[in-house]
Amino acid sequence: MKNYLLYFVLIGSLFTSCNTSNQSQKDLTQISTDFNFDWQFQLIDTTGHTAEWKDVRLPHDWSVEASFDSINGEGATGYLPGGTGLYKKTFPLQLKPDEKAYVLFDGVYNNSEVILNGEKVGFHPYGYSPFYFDISSYLKSEKDSNLIEIKVDRTRYADSRWYTGSGIYRDVKLLVKNKLHIPIWGVFVNTPIIDDNRAEVSVSVEIENDFSKDKKVDVRTEIYNEDGKKVSDKTINLAILGNENSQEQLSLTIEKPNLWKVDNPYLYKAVTSVVEDGKIIDQEVTVFGVRSIRFDANEGFFLNGENMKIKGVCLHHDGGMVGAAVPDDVWRRRLTKLKKAGCNAIRISHNPGSEAFLNLCDEMGFLVQDEFFDEWDNPKDKRKNMNEQSVDYVTRGYTEHFQEWAEKDLKNTILAHRNHPSIIQWSIGNEIEWTYPRNADATGFFNNMGWQGNYFFSEPPFTPEQIKEQLKTLPKEKYDIGKTAQKLAKWTKELDTTRYVTANCILPSASHLSGYTDALDVVGYSYRRVIYDYGHKNYPNKVIMGTENLPQWHEWKAVMERPFISGLFLWTGIDYMGESNGGWPKKGTNSGLLNSAGFEKTSYHMMKTLWNDTPHLYITTQSLDKSIYKLNNSGEPVEKKKDAWKEALWFWHDTNEYWNYKANEPTVVEVYSNCDEVELFLNDTSLGRKKLDDFADHIYKWSVPFAEGQLKAEGYIEEKKVDAIVEIKTAKEPASIQLSVGKTELRANAYDAAHIIAQIVDKEGNPVRHLNSEITFTIKGDVKLLGVDNGSERNVQDFQSNKIVTDQGRALLIVQSNLKADNVTISATSEGLKTGEVTLKIIPADK
Numbered sequence: 001m002k003n004y005l006l007y008f009v010l011i012g013s014l015f016t017s018c019n020t021s022n023q024s025q026k027d028l029t030q031i032s033t034d035f036n037f038d039w040q041f042q043l044i045d046t047t048g049h050t051a052e053w054k055d056v057r058l059p060h061d062w063s064v065e066a067s068f069d070s071i072n073g074e075g076a077t078g079y080l081p082g083g084t085g086l087y088k089k090t091f092p093l094q095l096k097p098d099e100k101a102y103v104l105f106d107g108v109y110n111n112s113e114v115i116l117n118g119e120k121v122g123f124h125p126y127g128y129s130p131f132y133f134d135i136s137s138y139l140k141s142e143k144d145s146n147l148i149e150i151k152v153d154r155t156r157y158a159d160s161r162w163y164t165g166s167g168i169y170r171d172v173k174l175l176v177k178n179k180l181h182i183p184i185w186g187v188f189v190n191t192p193i194i195d196d197n198r199a200e201v202s203v204s205v206e207i208e209n210d211f212s213k214d215k216k217v218d219v220r221t222e223i224y225n226e227d228g229k230k231v232s233d234k235t236i237n238l239a240i241l242g243n244e245n246s247q248e249q250l251s252l253t254i255e256k257p258n259l260w261k262v263d264n265p266y267l268y269k270a271v272t273s274v275v276e277d278g279k280i281i282d283q284e285v286t287v288f289g290v291r292s293i294r295f296d297a298n299e300g301f302f303l304n305g306e307n308m309k310i311k312g313v314c315l316h317h318d319g320g321m322v323g324a325a326v327p328d329d330v331w332r333r334r335l336t337k338l339k340k341a342g343c344n345a346i347r348i349s350h351n352p353g354s355e356a357f358l359n360l361c362d363e364m365g366f367l368v369q370d371e372f373f374d375e376w377d378n379p380k381d382k383r384k385n386m387n388e389q390s391v392d393y394v395t396r397g398y399t400e401h402f403q404e405w406a407e408k409d410l411k412n413t414i415l416a417h418r419n420h421p422s423i424i425q426w427s428i429g430n431e432i433e434w435t436y437p438r439n440a441d442a443t444g445f446f447n448n449m450g451w452q453g454n455y456f457f458s459e460p461p462f463t464p465e466q467i468k469e470q471l472k473t474l475p476k477e478k479y480d481i482g483k484t485a486q487k488l489a490k491w492t493k494e495l496d497t498t499r500y501v502t503a504n505c506i507l508p509s510a511s512h513l514s515g516y517t518d519a520l521d522v523v524g525y526s527y528r529r530v531i532y533d534y535g536h537k538n539y540p541n542k543v544i545m546g547t548e549n550l551p552q553w554h555e556w557k558a559v560m561e562r563p564f565i566s567g568l569f570l571w572t573g574i575d576y577m578g579e580s581n582g583g584w585p586k587k588g589t590n591s592g593l594l595n596s597a598g599f600e601k602t603s604y605h606m607m608k609t610l611w612n613d614t615p616h617l618y619i620t621t622q623s624l625d626k627s628i629y630k631l632n633n634s635g636e637p638v639e640k641k642k643d644a645w646k647e648a649l650w651f652w653h654d655t656n657e658y659w660n661y662k663a664n665e666p667t668v669v670e671v672y673s674n675c676d677e678v679e680l681f682l683n684d685t686s687l688g689r690k691k692l693d694d695f696a697d698h699i700y701k702w703s704v705p706f707a708e709g710q711l712k713a714e715g716y717i718e719e720k721k722v723d724a725i726v727e728i729k730t731a732k733e734p735a736s737i738q739l740s741v742g743k744t745e746l747r748a749n750a751y752d753a754a755h756i757i758a759q760i761v762d763k764e765g766n767p768v769r770h771l772n773s774e775i776t777f778t779i780k781g782d783v784k785l786l787g788v789d790n791g792s793e794r795n796v797q798d799f800q801s802n803k804i805v806t807d808q809g810r811a812l813l814i815v816q817s818n819l820k821a822d823n824v825t826i827s828a829t830s831e832g833l834k835t836g837e838v839t840l841k842i843i844p845a846d847k
Contacts, residue, residue, distance in 0.1 A: 064323025082157030165324025260289025289421025310567025312345030342611025482515020675715030781824030
């Protein structure tokens with residue numbers, strides 16, 4: 001009943017966190033209500049079995065609720081099922097003669113059909129773009145409840161190259177507006193002129209008059225700072241004809257503005273009101289930031305006039321055990337960890353992000369590349385990442401709809417997202433070149449019998465002149481990649497010229513000559529750092545940067561050595577489900593700095609040492625025979641293959657976070673640090689002090705015969721010992737389960753979530769990371785169990801369970817509040833181990 005209560009509270013007024021001017025009396029007939037509650041759901045699986053109706057609240061992903069299936073599933077989408085989902089809910093709404101109603105979906109995966117009171121309202125195929133429908137004419141005129149039904153056709157369960165989720169997995173809103181109103185996404189705020197003393201704020205406002213008669217109104221924008229103080233306002237008078245739209249421009253000034261920065265993401269609110277006869281009849285609140293961006297072909301990226309490197313990661317949209325329906329608190333925990341590693345940018349791969357995710361990026365200070373499409377005119381092979389190998393119903397993806405829907409989906413995304421200060425780039429596509437074979441052939445990498453080399457680390461075998469000639473002579477295809485790119489870029493710039501248009505180019509040597517990069521302001525190179533110099537030399541006026549990069553030191557080294565490279569986006573920031581062709585039980589891709597449970601991996605600590613000035617040390621170990629090292633004549637660890645680090649790919653070499661081996665077993669101890677020197681100790685005996693400059697791969701290494709006890713590393717910068725010290729100890733027999741929780745207080749709003757980490761420890765409290773056990777969680781109190789995970793990409797245990805076999809002796813449980821205040825106790829048990837316990841307090845939502 002939460003949404004119904006909210007509905008009655010909001011009738012006649014718009015709830016907003018801003019105080020508006022008292023010059024006009026509020027008389028809003030507008031409502032903007034959370035439409036996520038009180039739904040019912042029914043699943044028809046791919047075998048035709050129809051499940052019983054059940055109560056759900058949105059966002060909801062039905063695929064993640066199922067068991068992993070190696071027979072009927074598909075590795076491309078994580079071995080989880082699709083099917084057909086039916087959603088329904090009833091709601092009271094009776095419009096007044098001067099009102100209109102809309103239902104707004106932030107994302108439904110996919111092929112969704114909306115039905116209201118038995119009549120089809122509309123269809124939307126794309127699973128990632130926001131969309132809305134005017135439902136005014138479908139509502140009942142009497143006071144009976146209205147029935148809305150959503151049919152989601154996800155029978156094409158392998159229609160993507162990563163885990164998509166299924167269902168209404170993003171937020172839904174019900175909006176009621178006056179017939180004279182600001183349309184959905186009808187306000188655009190940007191800051192074209194900024195200096196130390198003032199910022200010019202340009203507010204573009206669309207006004208729609210759905211009355212048949214002409215109207216005279218005032219359009220007013222008021223700007224408030226984070227303290228709620230009004231810092232600027234502007235009003236214009238408008239006469240608008242009946243059944244017409246009007247586009248108005250308001251120019252305001254903020255004196256001594258606080259700039260939006262990655263380390264201080266200051267946000268303002270613009271409150272835009274439509275005032276008729278002294279009464280506010282419509283109002284929109286727009287959060288924005290005052291900031292400037294610039295990319296330069298020689299000097300790289302500038303934020304607010306300051307040259308800086310983009311330290312980015314790519315992210316898919318799943319949140320591990322919660323699937324695609326990711327609570328804000330899950331993203332906040334993950335993004336906080338990435339921020340601590342020094343990450344300042346996110347590439348949303350390979351689809352538009354959610355409104356909730358972008359809000360977090362605004363708030364937390366992440367630069368964002370928002371990407372539109374993974375497919376254009378031609379389909380990809382969902383199982384093998386390249387051009388389609390075979391035609392299969394279950395792999396039919398967005399290409400089926402691209403010609404008809406691309407413009408609407410692209411423009412909907414821009415209109416919905418363009419006020420986010422975090423967004424600095426619109427990406428029109430990802431690795432599209434594979435699907436236009438003549439572009440691959442023209443490079444000379446492929447179908448060239450005389451070429452011997454490694455695609456990732458070899459320069460193009462053909463010169464630009466040779467590639468140009470190939471593109472002239474190779475047979476033309478039905479669609480031209482350059483023409484499509486230029487069409488997408490044109491649509492983008494029709495709505496927003498304040499950001500840069502880019503794309504992730506997997507074959508840039510050909511794309512520079514095919515017309516593709518002519519459409520781009522910034523040319524993104526995918527795994528082609530080896531041709532940064534080639535690109536800059538041959539196309540000196542083009543801005544180029546890394547937009548998909550290996551999470552390795554050699555990638556960052558290439559950026560730091562080249563001022564003209566703005567930065568990069570590592571693949572990936574977090575492990576994700578899918579892209580696991582025939583890899584069972586490997587259900588996902590483990591290229592992330594964090595694993596699927598959000599636990600830090602070795603690569604995380606490497607990047608933290610590269611992206612931060614604050615001293616950091618981290619120890620890993622491995623037996624010599626399982627390591628990538630051998631001992632040289634001096635007994636020092638060196639790579640088995642000389643300089644292998646220069647060509648390391650996505651997956652970090654095998655390391656352990658423990659110190660448990662056989663007595664005297666030869667081991668290699670690695671220390672990751674940004675300190676000039678590091679000294680390693682075993683049981684307080686120094687094993688030597690070494691200099692970072694002596695390790696080209698940026699990893700300190702020692703050969704250490706195993707002995708029980710403590711490994712400790714101490715760092716030095718300019719000969720001075722730093723405060724950062726790291727140690728690991730030999731773990732004894734497992735004794736108990738230690739539970740820890742990120743936050744112990746949740747609001748009873750059905751959105752807040754808590755992460756409970758279970759770690760097996762010995763009797764002294766040392767983590768036991770080399771042994772695993774099954775853990776059972778018991779929850780006493782009113783919270784919703786969202787799932788369990790151990791973070792391993794090979795974990796195919798059910799997420800929707802209270803039992804889990806640990807990985808590295810640890811596991812994660814996520815719970816979410818309901819609508820009731822309560823005290824909650826969570827315990828974890830395992831045979832032979834002392835029980836762990838934590839408590840949560842669920843407080844009233846309004847506190």
